[in-house]
Amino acid sequence: MDKQRRNTKKYSFRQPDLKxxxxxxxxxxxxxxxKARHGKLLSILATQVDEGLMSVLVQFYDPLYRCFTFPDFQLLPTLEEYAYLVGIPILDQLSFSGLERVPSSQEIADLLHIDESIVGAYMTTKGGIQGLPxxxxxxxxxxxxxxxSEDAFEAIFVLLIYGLVLFPKIDNFVDVNAIRIFSTLNPVPTLLGDTYFxxxxxxxxxGGTIVCCLPLLYKWxxxxxxxxxxxxxxxxxxxWSTRLMSLTNDDIFWYNRVYDGxxxxxxxxxxxxVPLLxxxxxxxxxxxxxxxxxxFxxxxxxxxxxxxxxxxxxxxDPQNLKGRMVHAWRKIHRKGRKELGPKNCIALEPYTSWVRRIAYEYRMPYDHPRPTPMVMVGPSTLPNQGVEELRDEDRSRAWVIDELDDVVTSLLPQSSRFWKRKYDRLAKEKADMEAAYEREVKRLRAAYLPVSRDLDDCF
Incomplete structure (x- = not known):
């Protein structure tokens, strides 16, 4: 790797007070x-972001390829991953274009199950856009x-999450764009669009202030x-700069089995x-x-x-890209196993060499220490699939428990004996899974590591 580093940039993040x-x-x-009605909004609301980690991550953003480029791998948030993390499916339509008309006070009142006169009295304009304080x-x-009044409470509460967490723009203000997106119940394309934009x-x-749903990018x-x-x-x-620069292609947890189908x-x-508005x-x-x-x-x-x-x-928008993007979302092209082949979650040498060349030419923002992989595994070939599948299943289950931990410990009334017992049981199950995972990984390493070394000699 070229010893010369590119200059880091000064970024900040819009993080509203959510107390x-x-x-x-x-x-x-x-x-x-x-959760069944509104997705994983409670988990996102409860997420405590490590701003130090995010400040380092954004230094790796590659504007040419729209991804985070590291010394020998790339990562980029996808629609499918965001949909899973938010817990809301992607509808076969663009959820937001900005071309929609501003909803009336009566329409907002109906959406929130409250009186129209109250909405009309508090509707105001900030930063050139209408909304509610x-x-x-x-x-x-x-x-x-x-x-x-559960319907009214939930509607207003969810709108607040949309306005202050998912689509933050003006402090202490929920603008009409957030209201429009909330009414469609299809926020994922817009969330990813705001992230990349x-x-x-x-x-x-x-440099400057990054305005997007930071808890979601962090969770991803x-x-x-x-x-x-x-x-x-x-x-x-x-x-964090040293820790991330030490990561290699073999350290990343690439794939969650929730995406199998x-x-x-x-x-x-x-x-x-994929165009994103x-x-x-x-x-x-x-x-x-x-x-x-x-x-794949x-x-x-x-x-x-x-x-x-x-x-x-x-x-x-002199090229009318917005109109073309809106039209493009009327014809979505999907691919799966039939077009892309069996799932084996590997990166072959031609691709990896291309990424290394990009990283060399683009230069890294931090010094590149001698790689110190966090987990010792063999190459990404079939002998290592047993370990990878175990990690997939374990991490998939552990992630669900992590989210429940967040909800139970951060959000629910601590006086509830029912939830306290549920939390204790889940915590024990999580600890048992982690211990079983470590034992199984050691066994698989012992079984496959000699084979992996032989394979190394062949390349």
């Missing part, structure tokens, strides 16, 4: 029913919760980190990749680079046509 919003979770009577909505949610815009401008990234890096104590007091949204309409403008991303994250192999350098980039800011 009052989080306090409303005590009024959620049944978290599992809430969050303190008004929090007061309304509290009032309806105490009155046991903000990362790209700030990178091109040399740590889902790919090895357990020993993401969840264990940093006993060596190493900086998922059809990848590979392209839309005339575009060779966010609340600030439009951009596209390259699913072809993320196939390993969804279980990465064999070679992708065709340049599949990596063609488009980008525009809201109000600055």
């Amino acid at each position: 009052e919003l989080r306090s409303l979770t005590s009024y959620v009577l049944d978290p599992l029913e809430f 969050s303190d008004f909505l929090i007061a309304q949610a509290t009032m309806y919760a105490k009155a046991m 903000s990362l790209h815009m700030r990178n091109v401008n040399g 990234f740590i889902s790919h980190l090895p357990h020993t890096l993401a969840f264990k104590e940093n006993k060596g007091c190493l900086r 998922v059809q990848i949204i590979n392209s839309c309409g005339e575009f060779s990749n 966010g609340t600030y403008g439009g951009i596209n991303y390259n699913p072809v680079l993320a196939r390993r994250q969804l279980g 192999p990465l064999k070679d350098k992708p065709n340049n046509v599949l990596l063609e980039g488009v980008f525009f800011q809201e109000g600055k």
Whole structure:
């Protein structure tokens, strides 16, 4: 790797104060029913973001390929991964374009199950966009919760999460874009669009404030980190820059079995990749680079046509990209096992060599220490599949328990004996799974490591 590093950029993140919003979770009577209706919003709301980790991660954003480029691998958030983390499916339509008309006070009142005159009285304009103050909505949610009016409370509470967490724009304000997206119940394409747009815009401008759903981006990234890096104590007091630069292709947790039957949204309409419209403008991303994250192999350098980039800011669209993107989402092209072959979650040498060359030419933002893999495994070939499948199943189950831990410990009333017993049982099951996982990994290593060494001699 070239010893010369590229300059790091100064980023900050919009992180609203969520204390009052989080306090409303005590009024959620049944978290599992809430999840069935609204997805994993409670888990996202409860997420505590490590801003130090995120400040380092964004330095790896590659504006040319719309991904995070590391010394020998790439990672990029996908529609399918965001849909799983949010717990809301992607509908076969674009959820938001910005071309929708502003909803009337009566329509908003009907959506929230409250009186129209109240909405009309508090509707205001900030930063050139209409919306409702969050303190008004929090007061309304509290009032309806105490009155046991569950429909009104849930509607207002969920809208607050959409406005302050999923689509933060103006502090203490829920704008009409968040209301529009909430009404469609199809937020995932817009969430991913805002993520890529903000990362790209700030990178091109040399830094600045990244405005997107930071808890979701954080949850996505740590889902790919090895357990020993993401969840264990940093006993060596190493900086995140050193810890991430030490990661290699073999350390990443690539694939979750929850995506086994998922059809990848590979392209839309005339575009060779996937166009995304966010609340600030439009951009596209390259699913072809993320196939390993969804279980399929990465064999070679992708065709340049599949990596063609488009980008525009809201109000600055001379090529009418917005209209073309809206039209493209009427024809979604998906791919699965039939088109991409069996799932084996590997990266072949031609692709890896291409990534190394990109990393060398683009330069890394930090010094590249001698790789110190967090988990010792063999090459990504068939002898290692036993370990990988075990990690998939274990991490899939552990992730569910981690989310329940978040909900139980951070959101539910601590006086509830039922939830205390449920939490204790889940914590014990989690500990037992981790211990069983470690034992099984040691057994599989002992069985396959000699074979892996023999294979190394063949390449």
